[in-house]
Amino acid sequence: KLSERLLNVASFLPQGSNFADIGSDHAYLPCYVCQNDQTARAIAGEVNEGPFSSAQDTVEKYQLNHLIDVRLGNGLSVLKHDEVEQVVIAGMGGSLIRSILEEGKDKLSKVELIIAQPNVDEKNVRHWLTLHDYEIQDEVILEENGHTYEIIVGKKGTDKINHLTEKDLLFGPILGKEKNELFCEKWTSEKEKLIRVINQMKNAKIQDELKISHFEKQLAWIEEVLG
Ligand code: SAM
Numbered sequence: 001k002l003s004e005r006l007l008n009v010a011s012f013l014p015q016g017s018n019f020a021d022i023g024s025d026h027a028y029l030p031c032y033v034c035q036n037d038q039t040a041r042a043i044a045g046e047v048n049e050g051p052f053s054s055a056q057d058t059v060e061k062y063q064l065n066h067l068i069d070v071r072l073g074n075g076l077s078v079l080k081h082d083e084v085e086q087v088v089i090a091g092m093g094g095s096l097i098r099s100i101l102e103e104g105k106d107k108l109s110k111v112e113l114i115i116a117q118p119n120v121d122e123k124n125v126r127h128w129l130t131l132h133d134y135e136i137q138d139e140v141i142l143e144e145n146g147h148t149y150e151i152i153v154g155k156k157g158t159d160k161i162n163h164l165t166e167k168d169l170l171f172g173p174i175l176g177k178e179k180n181e182l183f184c185e186k187w188t189s190e191k192e193k194l195i196r197v198i199n200q201m202k203n204a205k206i207q208d209e210l211k212i213s214h215f216e217k218q219l220a221w222i223e224e225v226l227g
Helices: 004-010 028-036 049-061 094-103 122-131 166-171 181-203 209-226
Strands: 018-022 041-046 068-072 086-092 113-118 134-144 147-156
Touching (some): 004 113, 004 134, 004 147, 018 028, 028 041, 028 049, 028 068, 049 068, 086 094, 094 113, 094 122, 113 122, 122 166, 134 181, 147 181, 166 209
Parallel strands (some): 018 041, 018 086, 041 068
Antiparallel strands (some): 134 147
């Protein structure tokens, strides 16, 4: 059975999607999608040999070779131009997701939907999407096995420009408005971590005033959003 996290990611793909799952590992996500929707097509990309061969095995096992193409390579380089309409990048850090998007942006001309699930540093992903005309149309926060995950869905904008503030990038334009229970738990724990870091920095022999004030600003934002 697919994890709650990946089920949630999959729920944002439209019927008949033609998508790439970059960093697919076992290819569980494309296999689930294509098994449930025979009109869907997927490319599973993997940069590492081990996961690449696991992906091939899963696709073989479910006899989905006619719907899923497993490719070995870095990021979006496994794609030809105009090959897919949706891209999923899940289960990595936000800065890695951002650099995959940035390095492969010439492959995104036909991509209308980017579904990203960063494990940390979500703001990097939001920032990249906003700079490249992808409007954040959905955001989800969920908990699984003691971890909190965020899913960010960017839709290629027509002429609507995203005006996101630094705070929107940090908290999420949608999650930061909803402020559900999990969001508050996450930011309460981030707040506690930040207080510890600031105290440690203040007690250190060499103090980095600039960094301290950056963290203090962030702490004030968190206190403000938590109300
Ligand atoms: N996407 C799956 C998920 O969300 O469960 C797997 C996540 S797994 C933690 C991250 C995968 O990304 C690993 O299999 C790793 O080999 C792959 N990966 C890391 N950097 C990559 C890159 N630049 N291009 C393609 N795959 C990459």
